Amino acid sequence: MLIAKVIGTTISTIKDEKLHSRKLLILRQTDETGAVFGKPYVAVDTVDAGIGDLVLTAAGSSARQTNLTKDSPVDSVIMAVIDSLEVDGTVTFRKS
Amino acid sequence: MLIAKVIGTTISTIKDEKLHSRKLLILRQTDETGAVFGKPYVAVDTVDAGIGDLVLTAAGSSARQTNLTKDSPVDSVIMAVIDSLEVDGTVTFRKS
Amino acid sequence: MLIAKVIGTTISTIKDEKLHSRKLLILRQTDETGAVFGKPYVAVDTVDAGIGDLVLTAAGSSARQTNLTKDSPVDSVIMAVIDSLEVDGTVTFRKS
Amino acid sequence: MLIAKVIGTTISTIKDEKLHSRKLLILRQTDETGAVFGKPYVAVDTVDAGIGDLVLTAAGSSARQTNLTKDSPVDSVIMAVIDSLEVDGTVTFRKS
Amino acid sequence: MLIAKVIGTTISTIKDEKLHSRKLLILRQTDETGAVFGKPYVAVDTVDAGIGDLVLTAAGSSARQTNLTKDSPVDSVIMAVIDSLEVDGTVTFRKS
Numbered sequence: 001m002l003i004a005k006v007i008g009t010t011i012s013t014i015k016d017e018k019l020h021s022r023k024l025l026i027l028r029q030t031d032e033t034g035a036v037f038g039k040p041y042v043a044v045d046t047v048d049a050g051i052g053d054l055v056l057t058a059a060g061s062s063a064r065q066t067n068l069t070k071d072s073p074v075d076s077v078i079m080a081v082i083d084s085l086e087v088d089g090t091v092t093f094r095k096s
Numbered sequence: 097m098l099i100a101k102v103i104g105t106t107i108s109t110i111k112d113e114k115l116h117s118r119k120l121l122i123l124r125q126t127d128e129t130g131a132v133f134g135k136p137y138v139a140v141d142t143v144d145a146g147i148g149d150l151v152l153t154a155a156g157s158s159a160r161q162t163n164l165t166k167d168s169p170v171d172s173v174i175m176a177v178i179d180s181l182e183v184d185g186t187v188t189f190r191k192s
Numbered sequence: 193m194l195i196a197k198v199i200g201t202t203i204s205t206i207k208d209e210k211l212h213s214r215k216l217l218i219l220r221q222t223d224e225t226g227a228v229f230g231k232p233y234v235a236v237d238t239v240d241a242g243i244g245d246l247v248l249t250a251a252g253s254s255a256r257q258t259n260l261t262k263d264s265p266v267d268s269v270i271m272a273v274i275d276s277l278e279v280d281g282t283v284t285f286r287k288s
Numbered sequence: 289m290l291i292a293k294v295i296g297t298t299i300s301t302i303k304d305e306k307l308h309s310r311k312l313l314i315l316r317q318t319d320e321t322g323a324v325f326g327k328p329y330v331a332v333d334t335v336d337a338g339i340g341d342l343v344l345t346a347a348g349s350s351a352r353q354t355n356l357t358k359d360s361p362v363d364s365v366i367m368a369v370i371d372s373l374e375v376d377g378t379v380t381f382r383k384s
Numbered sequence: 385m386l387i388a389k390v391i392g393t394t395i396s397t398i399k400d401e402k403l404h405s406r407k408l409l410i411l412r413q414t415d416e417t418g419a420v421f422g423k424p425y426v427a428v429d430t431v432d433a434g435i436g437d438l439v440l441t442a443a444g445s446s447a448r449q450t451n452l453t454k455d456s457p458v459d460s461v462i463m464a465v466i467d468s469l470e471v472d473g474t475v476t477f478r479k480s
Contacts, residue, residue, distance in 0.1 A: 013179055062349065062362055065362075073160075073162050103224075122195075157253045202440070208450055218387075252446070266385065266446055371396055
């Protein structure tokens with residue numbers, strides 16, 4: 001899984017029928033402190049994540065293993081909201 | 097999913113039998129403003145996307161989860177046309 | 193799918209039994225004009241592609257969705273030979 | 289599989305129901321000597337790995353082929369703890 | 385598939401039960417001449433490859449399509465030993 005920050009939202013009227021009423025959020029990967037890097041990508045939200053939240057995303061066929069994404073043409077899913085991260089005994093991120 | 101711009105078309109007479117009458121479009125990934133970067137890739141269109149449209153593409157086995165791509169040897173599918181993108185409360189892209 | 197150019201052949205006496213009599217070709221990815229870049233990779237040919245041809249390759253489990261690759265340990269397949277590519281209204285590649 | 293070092297832990301109260309009581313560890317890829325490089329990623333631990341251990345992680349649908357990860361929305365799993373690595377006849381890493 | 389050189393071995397006492405008695409080798413990707421580049425990765429050997437051999441590896445779910453790797457948590461498999469490679473009519477590698 002990747003550690004990522006939710007930075008935005010997408011709106012699409014025309015989309016695959018299995019995606020209706022699914023929330024497609026824009027994310028950027030982060031390191032263990034929550035600092036973003038790299039280009040944005042889009043994932044289906046299954047845990048009611050909010051803008052600014054640090055989350056975990058799973059990619060590929062694993063993205064279809066939730067109740068909301070089963071059999072859907074989606075390759076990335078937010079499956080956890082991060083409360084805190086700890087590296088080498090130090091808390092590097094805590095949700096505010 | 098990746099945010100991408102449809103930039104062109106491919107024509108292939110010789111192809112896998114499951115791809116006959118499928119539209120294979122050329123795309124380049126974009127950031128949240130629609131600015132393209134990176135090298136072109138090809139995806140099956142399932143939402144009647146047009147040249148210049150910003151779309152979402154799903155990769156891997158997820159690309160086969162639409163009615164048009166089921167059981168086909170394709171690893172990328174256009175499954176949504178983007179109307180608008182919003183990042184940090186600001187609209188960064190709106191379809192013209 | 194990736195746009196790629198067939199540049200060579202591989203010969204392997206010792207290989208998985210499901211690969212016997214399969215043609216494993218060497219490719220390099222290209223841009224929309226057919227200019228190669230990046231490192232070589234190998235794909236199973238299912239469309240009788242020739243050296244120098246521009247083709248499309250599908251990766252991952254999608255590579256096993258052809259009659260010749262079903263249930264085989266292969267992660268890349270040539271599933272189309274490109275006749276022409278057009279970007280922004282201009283033909284950028286035509287098979288000679 | 290990737291050679292990776294376990295560097296930290298994640299805590300998530302809100303997560304997919306299939307992930308409850310699963311240990312999600314932070315890792316960074318290493319070379320054959322155990323030197324880390326690249327950005328952190330997160331994997332499910334199935335072998336009781338500890339902080340500082342060198343491990344192997346499997347990605348994609350393969351991450352769901354263990355008893356602890358079956359049908360879960362996870363795309364990376366720790367499936368082995370490394371005792372030692374040997375390259376060109378020389379031991380390059382040995383667990384202390 | 386990737387062209388890769390077998391450079392070493394891994395030893396793991398603690399691993400997923402499906403991996404017992406499987407040989408996990410360290411590889412580095414090569415170009416068409418056998419010159420290595422990039423960081424090491426690990427694959428299951430199914431063709432009795434030796435240190436120094438040039439081989440082909442398949443990734444993802446395709447890595448589980450051999451008799452030795454079925455249903456195992458592995459994402460890379462050696463499925464062929466390369467005898468020779470030919471690019472643009474010239475032999476670029478021949479097994480010695």
